[in-house]
Amino acid sequence: MSIPRVRLPVALGVVSLLWLCLGMAVSAVASANADSPRVLAIHAGTLLDVDQGRALRDQLIVIEGERIIAVGPVADTPVPEAAQVIDLSSATVLPGLLDGHVHLTSRHDQHGYRGLAVSTPRAALTGVASALHTLRAGFTTVRNVGAGGFADVALRDAINDGEVVGPRMLVSGPSIGITGGHCDNNLLPPEFRAFSDGVADGPWGVRQRVRENLKYGVDLIKFCATGGVLSAGTSIGAQQYTFEEMEAIVQEAQMLGLRVAVHAHGTEGIKTAIRAGANSIEHASLIDDEGIRLARERGTFLSMDIYVSDFILGSGEAMGILPESLEKERIVGTAQRENFQRALAAGVRMSFGSDAGVFPHGHNARQFARMVEWGMTPMQAIQTATVNTAELLGMQEDIGSITPGRYADIIAVAGDPLVDVNELTQVGFVMKGGQVYRRDLLVTAAAN
Ligand code: ARG
Numbered sequence: 001m002s003i004p005r006v007r008l009p010v011a012l013g014v015v016s017l018l019w020l021c022l023g024m025a026v027s028a029v030a031s032a033n034a035d036s037p038r039v040l041a042i043h044a045g046t047l048l049d050v051d052q053g054r055a056l057r058d059q060l061i062v063i064e065g066e067r068i069i070a071v072g073p074v075a076d077t078p079v080p081e082a083a084q085v086i087d088l089s090s091a092t093v094l095p096g097l098l099d100g101h102v103h104l105t106s107r108h109d110q111h112g113y114r115g116l117a118v119s120t121p122r123a124a125l126t127g128v129a130s131a132l133h134t135l136r137a138g139f140t141t142v143r144n145v146g147a148g149g150f151a152d153v154a155l156r157d158a159i160n161d162g163e164v165v166g167p168r169m170l171v172s173g174p175s176i177g178i179t180g181g182h183c184d185n186n187l188l189p190p191e192f193r194a195f196s197d198g199v200a201d202g203p204w205g206v207r208q209r210v211r212e213n214l215k216y217g218v219d220l221i222k223f224c225a226t227g228g229v230l231s232a233g234t235s236i237g238a239q240q241y242t243f244e245e246m247e248a249i250v251q252e253a254q255m256l257g258l259r260v261a262v263h264a265h266g267t268e269g270i271k272t273a274i275r276a277g278a279n280s281i282e283h284a285s286l287i288d289d290e291g292i293r294l295a296r297e298r299g300t301f302l303s304m305d306i307y308v309s310d311f312i313l314g315s316g317e318a319m320g321i322l323p324e325s326l327e328k329e330r331i332v333g334t335a336q337r338e339n340f341q342r343a344l345a346a347g348v349r350m351s352f353g354s355d356a357g358v359f360p361h362g363h364n365a366r367q368f369a370r371m372v373e374w375g376m377t378p379m380q381a382i383q384t385a386t387v388n389t390a391e392l393l394g395m396q397e398d399i400g401s402i403t404p405g406r407y408a409d410i411i412a413v414a415g416d417p418l419v420d421v422n423e424l425t426q427v428g429f430v431m432k433g434g435q436v437y438r439r440d441l442l443v444t445a446a447a448n
Contacts, residue, residue, distance in 0.1 A: 037065030040434065041083040042410065043074060044093035048418075050386045051401050053379050055418060058089070063408040066433035070404055088412045088429060091441055094382065095401050096140025096167075096409030096432060097424070098389035099364050100303050101261075101282055101353025104130040104144055104169075105151045108311070108360045111230065111320040113187060116194075120149030127155040131166025133362035136438050138427035140409040141168040141390075141399055143353075145222040145261050145282065146175035146183070148197050153217040165437065168409075170393055172222035172261065173213045174198030176206060176249060181240040182228035182263060198223075203248035206241075210252040221253040222261045222282075226269030229312070229328045230321065230358065236328055237286065239269040246276035259394065261303070265332055267291065274300050280392055282353055285336035287343060295348045301392045303353030304340045306374060307367035309333030311359035341375045351392045352385035365424040368417075378421040408434040412441055 040063040047059040060077040062070040070077060079085060105123040106115075107130075118126075127147075134142060144152040152171035158164040174197035177183025181199075188194040200209035210221055225241055227234030234240075241249075246262075253260050254277070262278040264270040265285040273281060274294045280301040281287070287295070287302070295302060312321060312329045344350065354364045371381040390400025399409050412429035428441035 036082075038434065039064050039080050039083040040086060040408075041079045042086045042093065043089045044091070044412070045089040046092040046416070047071075047402060048092065048094040048379075048382065049401070050095060050379075050383050051403070053383065055092075059093075061093070061402055061408075061410065063434050066407055066435075068402060068404050068406055068408050071402055086436075086442065088441065091412040091414055091429065092416055092418075092423070093402070093410060093412045093429075094417070095386045096399065096411050096430070097138050097365070097385045098141045098143075098352060098393070098400065099134070099139050099354050099356060099385065100143045100280065100301075100351045100389045100392055101145050101305060101355050102130075102134065102142045102361070102364070103146055103355070103357030104134065104142065104155060104166075104361065105147045106130075106357035108315075108358060109319045111316065111358075112322045112325075114320040116185075116187060120151050123148065124151040124154050127151060128158075128164050128166075130357065130361035131155060131159060131164060131169075133360075134356065134364065135165060135167045135432065136427075136430060137362040137364060138411040138424065138430055139167055139364055140411070140430070140432045141393070141395070142170075143220065143261070143389075143393060144169055144171045145220075145263075145353075146172060146198075148174055150174070150216045150218075156219075157217075167432065168399070170219040170395075171217075172220050173216060173218040175222045175224055175263065176200055176209050176213070177224040178240045180233070181224055182226065182231040182234045183224035184231075186232040186234070201245075203244055206245050206249045207252040210249055210256065210258070214256050214258065218258070220259045220261060221249060222263065223249050225262045225264040225273040225278075226266035228263060228265065228283075229332060230325050232322060232324065235266075236332055237266040237268075239266060239272060241272075243272050243276060246273055246278075250277040259392075265336075274298055280351060280353075283336065284343070285332045285339065287339050289342075292343050292346045292348055295343070296346060299349060301349045301351040301388070302340075302343055303351045303392075304336060304343070305353050305355040305367070306337050306340050306370045308355045308358050309336070310366075310370075311363075315359075337370070337374050340371075344375045344380075349388060350384045351389040352381075353389075363425075365427070368421040368424050372421050378418045381421055382417065382424075407432075414441060 105127040156169040175183040430438035
């Protein structure tokens with residue numbers, strides 16, 4: 001099934017001639033009906049059917065405007081008359097990937113005290129660059145979980161308005177957190193009165209914060225239920241917020257139609273957040289058997305970012321990460337991977353969340369190799385980043401698999417990711433909503 005990369009230009013070279021003729025015919029048709037939606041047909045050499053967990057050979061995907069209208073074997077799926085054909089017959093085609101935990105407005109080289117010098121408008125501009133890297137890496141949808149000053153709302157809107165190129169975005173705005181907790185800013189002495197936007201205490205305080213976040217345009221709520229690695233002066237194991245406060249956040253969010261993502265490393269904070277009704281536990285590093293059982297019972301997704309430790313311990317010091325954070329990562333990194341394996345074996349629902357922004361944007365897919373190393377099959381790992389995360393986001397009718405009716409969010413790689421999942425770090429074709437944003441695989445063909 002694996003297709004050697006060297007064969008690609010030869011295989012596609014023959015077809016490119018065909019395109020040329022076809023392309024001329026198509027442009028004539030297209031100019032004749034400027035108003036009708038563009039029709040495209042992708043010939044997929046291999047298509048990953050993530051719903052059924054299988055690979056299909058020689059499939060045709062027909063796209064009209066921004067949505068998929070038909071999928072079937074090339075042999076018995078007609079190419080519509082006006083369709084422009086995109087030849088990926090030597091490639092593996094799969095749904096655009098989803099990352100449920102990113103920080104597009106953050107940079108991997110601005111950790112610790114360096115971050116204090118970054119204004120909200122500057123962070124928003126970082127978001128513009130990160131959005132492009134992320135989309136070109138094959139991630140066509142992301143959930144941004146934590147940004148100051150609603151820079152993430154602005155970025156999402158600019159992408160939706162077509163001013164900025166990037167993935168589909170769901171955004172949380174400022175993460176909600178206790179005074180002095182992981183989602184606060186604890187770097188400066190009291191006379192500077194530094195605190196993060198999302199700080200709120202008490203059941204009514206947190207409810208007000210949820211309301212305010214919605215007022216300024218968020219799609220979901222994120223709160224911090226334990227200390228964290230990268231914050232100053234917080235302990236990973238310490239629960240932050242009482243059950244009463246967590247329940248207030250979740251109830252308020254649900255009442256207003258929002259889902260809740262919860263940062264939690266520590267054992268008790270994880271369980272309290274699941275009991276309070278969290279939709280996903282982010283990190284989930286020190287989850288115990290009871291937490292795993294609770295997550296299974298409640299259908300809570302675990303979003304375990306098991307690549308990021310490599311970056312923090314490998315490059316973190318040079319990027320400004322505090323010594324105390326490096327110390328915490330040494331404790332949490334390996335435990336998280338072992339617990340990922342246990343939770344997987346227990347059948348907990350897993351989504352894909354990488355924490356990109358802590359490490360360079362566009363490197364999100366590096367996590368797949370870790371997921372496979374710690375117990376998933378390549379197909380399972382791919383399912384976390386497609387169907388599972390689509391469900392977590394409540395977008396399963398629109399994205400997550402290549403199915404008629406869904407958005408044409410489609411990517412391709414030259415090799416076979418079911419043999420080597422690391423192929424996903426080399427995405428060579430990206431389409432979002434029927435628009436092509438990366439076509440390296442095709443350019444190779446045109447050059448021959
Ligand atoms: N943003 C997270 C925190 O500061 C990063 C945790 C990274 N470590 C890990 N093993 N997942 O807590």
